[in-house]
Amino acid sequence: MSEHAAPARRRGRPRGRSDARQRIVTAATAEFSELGYDGATMRGIAGRAGVDAALLHHYFGTKADLFGEIVGAPMRPDLKIPEILAGPREQVGEAIVRYVLDVWEQPEARRRGILVMRTAIGNKLATPLLAGFLSRELLGRIAADIGTPDAELRSGLIATQVAGLLLARYVLRLAPLADASVDELVAWVAPSVQRYLDAPSP
Amino acid sequence: MSEHAAPARRRGRPRGRSDARQRIVTAATAEFSELGYDGATMRGIAGRAGVDAALLHHYFGTKADLFGEIVGAPMRPDLKIPEILAGPREQVGEAIVRYVLDVWEQPEARRRGILVMRTAIGNKLATPLLAGFLSRELLGRIAADIGTPDAELRSGLIATQVAGLLLARYVLRLAPLADASVDELVAWVAPSVQRYLDAPSP
Structure with a gap:
């Protein structure tokens, strides 16, 4: 799913966590685009990203938080x-x-x-x-x-x-x-x- | 200047008049884009189109008329x-x-x-x-x-x-x-x- 293989020389946050965040952003962008703001659900986004819903909430809070972060x-x-x-x-x-x-x-x-x-x-x-x-x-x-x-x-x-x-x-x-x-x-x-x-x- | 060679079978308004209108629209679009609404002048547009200023006014009226027509x-x-x-x-x-x-x-x-x-x-x-x-x-x-x-x-x-x-x-x-x-x-x-x-x- 993710096209973002982190370069081997990359430092900082552990690879797994950064990947999960990136997958969530990609999944949320697709979910919002396809279903609109009201139609999109945190459960749907977690499913697309292949992460646990609890992890999604932990990283991004509410649906409004997630949307706000994605659109800047x-x-x-x-x-x-x-x-x-x-x-x-x-x-x-x-x-x-x-x-x-x-x-x-x-x-x-x-x-x-x-x-x-x-x-x-x-x-x-x-x-x-x-x-x-x-x-x-x-x-x-x-x-x-x-x-x-x-x-x-x-x-x-x-x-x-x-x-x-x-x-x-x-x-x-x-x-x-x-x-x-x-x-x-x-x-x-x-x-x-x-x-x-x-x-x-x- | 004009890239619009009318097909030979074309009927309706005489070719010259239609060409002049098209040249004016092209010239006005360029003038407005480059100089802005205030900077653009009817004289400048006529010059770019290679038509007489009187003809420009005859076809399109005021600068506001011309702008209104171009942007629809x-x-x-x-x-x-x-x-x-x-x-x-x-x-x-x-x-x-x-x-x-x-x-x-x-x-x-x-x-x-x-x-x-x-x-x-x-x-x-x-x-x-x-x-x-x-x-x-x-x-x-x-x-x-x-x-x-x-x-x-x-x-x-x-x-x-x-x-x-x-x-x-x-x-x-x-x-x-x-x-x-x-x-x-x-x-x-x-x-x-x-x-x-x-x-x-x-």
């Missing part, structure tokens, strides 16, 4: 958003916008974020994979927290504003947005996010 | 937005969101819109070209109409919300957004756009 995700909203949602409700909009911008202001995270966005949008096969991850790990969590019948639509609307901000500032680099400070953008955009979160349905 | 633009906001801005100021947010969604609901426009978005975001070379077109023909027009010192930032913020909506609904196809009606989305999103247009600076 610049942020892990599945970890941060619950923390934000646990804070004061009237500050959630601001906290989300500030968190996302603070992450993307870091050069390495921005570089990877732009790459993920370019790939997910430019490549037809990659699009549903990112959409599946976002739906499950980000929008689903926000919706569960909002708890109203229209919660899924509300969390989707938050995604439109945040994704559009990242796209226009960091990918398209539209001048006034690319030059504005984080504080300025937070002050402008946070009320839109907050409105999607808690305004009455129109 | 699904909408021409440079034509529609001034009309919207001339209407009642308190309805501009709603009119923009409704116009954009109504266009993208048409299958052929949607197909081309998705293609333009995938190309402009997925292809590093195409990104500044679309950004240049949007800055000049769309954001610049809205900003000129707003007229305040922060008008460019305001029009950029409108772009974040509208682009994010198109991306999430039509490209990523996030479930609640993809399934919502146009009316429902207009009711939710228009106030955000209106706020960027006329709310006091934060």
